[in-house]
Amino acid sequence: VDVSADSLPIIDFALVGQQKCGTSSLWHYLRKNSDIYPLAGKKETYAFCIDRAAVPRCDNLLQEYIDKTERDRASERAQGRRVYLGDFTSTHFACPCCPATLKLLNPGLKVIIMLRDPVFRAHSRFVEQVQFRTLNHTQPGQPPGFNARANTTSFAAYVDWVVGQTEACLQRARAREGALARRLTMECYMRDHVIGFSVYDSFVLNYLEHFPDKQVLVVYMEDLAAEPLRVLAQVEAHIGVPHFPYSxxxxxxxxxxxxxxxxxxxxxxxxxxxxxxxWASTPADSNATAVLAAVERLRRFFAPSVQRLFALADEGRITRVPQAWRAIYGKSAMLGGNPLAALLSAKG
Ligand SMILES: Nc1ncnc2c1ncn2[C@@H]1O[C@H](COP(=O)(O)OS(=O)(=O)O)[C@@H](OP(=O)(O)O)[C@H]1O
Incomplete structure (x- = not known):
């Protein structure tokens, strides 16, 4: 194997997110494969974007990033190994400028996107943030997101506030046209890392605009849960790394x-x-009817975006979407009652 510095890309692949979609599990599983090396040995480099309505950091010095990759390559080269170097940062997905920056580093980059049922993802992030008491935090020097002004520990109240704010933001974005409208739409979703980060289609399309379809692999947390070995083999084949026999x-x-x-x-x-x-319970949501109403509002809010993913999958541009998603967000599902209701009784 030629492991000389010039023959290898700066970075081989990037798991770009989405946050709360099983990225920690995927990271731990892939780490068993010693041919895979995470940049700087970490999950979350946050090199070009971090969450909480942050203006992305795509202007960060690329030479500094390259220096880090070269240090990693040098230490692996010393052992005569060709490792596949990957950036594992789950906040590079909801980031308008990240695909172009990553493409500069390697036009042949293999991108991996993990997604999950959007209502469950939003709720997962909310539960975590309430537990950490960081829901309202913003990054220093960054503009506040919608979440920063939603002072509540109730999911139902949060949904009410943030969906309203996001819809108003989207109305302004959609008054523009073309690429500007698409960019402003992403900005609306970036302003909330709970609900906005669960709207996937704009961000998937953003990656597909910058990389050929075959370089962008979308995988789903539900598939990872049901068939981990199949999903891992799919990810390894995408990266081009030798397969590891996971137990x-x-x-x-x-x-x-x-x-x-x-x-x-x-x-x-x-x-x-x-x-x-x-589904995890949240102490401030003792009124089950209010939670169900919030979940139904979210289902309707996310449905158009999920349906655009179905279309991308039907065109063969992304991996087939889990069948359960069709039963929840498909056009005919939207005509009936909320199929998520049955799933909400389990307490975490
Ligand atoms: N294999 C498998 N099966 C079922 N569920 C799984 C699996 N792997 C990860 N998860 C769930 O994914 C949530 C954590 O996502 P992340 O690791 O991406 O979070 S983070 O962005 O790194 O904070 C977290 O969701 P919640 O429990 O709802 O918070 C995990 O339970």
Whole structure:
């Protein structure tokens, strides 16, 4: 294997997010494969974007980023190894300028996007942020997002406030045309890392505009939960890295789940739980009817975006979307009652 510096790209692949879609589990599973090396040895470089209505950091010095990749390449080269160097940052997805920046670093970059049922993703982020008491925080020097002004620990109240703010923002964005309208639309979604970050289509299309379809792999948390070995093989084939024979134990653990937050935390195997497939309760939401109404509002809010993903999948541009999503967000599903209601009884 030619491991000389000139023959290798600056970076081989990027897992760009989305945050709260199972990125910690994927990161832990892939780390078993010693041919994969995460840039700077970490999850979350935050090199070009961080969350909380942050204006992205795509103007960060690229030479500094390149220096880091060269240090990693040099240490691996010293061992005569060709590793596949990846940037694992779950906030590079909801970031208008990130694809162009990553493309500068490697036009042949393999991009991996992980998605998850958007209502469950939004709720997962909300539960985590309430528990951490960071829901209203903003990054220093950054403009506040809609969430910064929603002073509540109730999911139902939060949905009410943020969906209203986002809809008003979108109305202004849509009064513009073409690329400007698309950019302003992404800005509206970026302003809320709970609900806005669950609107996936604009950000998927943003990556597809910059990279050929075959360089962008979309995977789904529900598929990772159901068939981890198949999804891992799909990811490895996409990166082009030799396959690692993961054991059932390697992939049987769920990381960073409610009840055991932290990128390095695994769900205790003596209390088998379903992680993100299970709805966590929020103490401030004792009124089940109000929660159901909020979930239904969100389902209707997300449906057009999810339907655009169905279209991309039907055109063969992205991986087939989990069948369950069609039953929840498909056009005919929107004519009936809320199929998510049955899933909300489980307590996390
Ligand atoms: N294999 C599997 N099966 C079921 N659920 C899973 C799995 N892997 C991750 N998860 C759920 O994904 C949520 C954590 O996502 P991330 O690791 O991307 O979060 S973070 O962005 O790094 O903070 C977190 O969701 P919540 O528990 O709803 O918070 C995890 O439980």
């Amino acid at each position: 059932a134990d390697d992939v049987g653990t769920v990381f960073n789940a409610h009840g055991a937050y932290g990128w390095g935390h695994a769900l205790n195997s003596s209390h088998p739980r379903k992680g993100g497939l299970e």
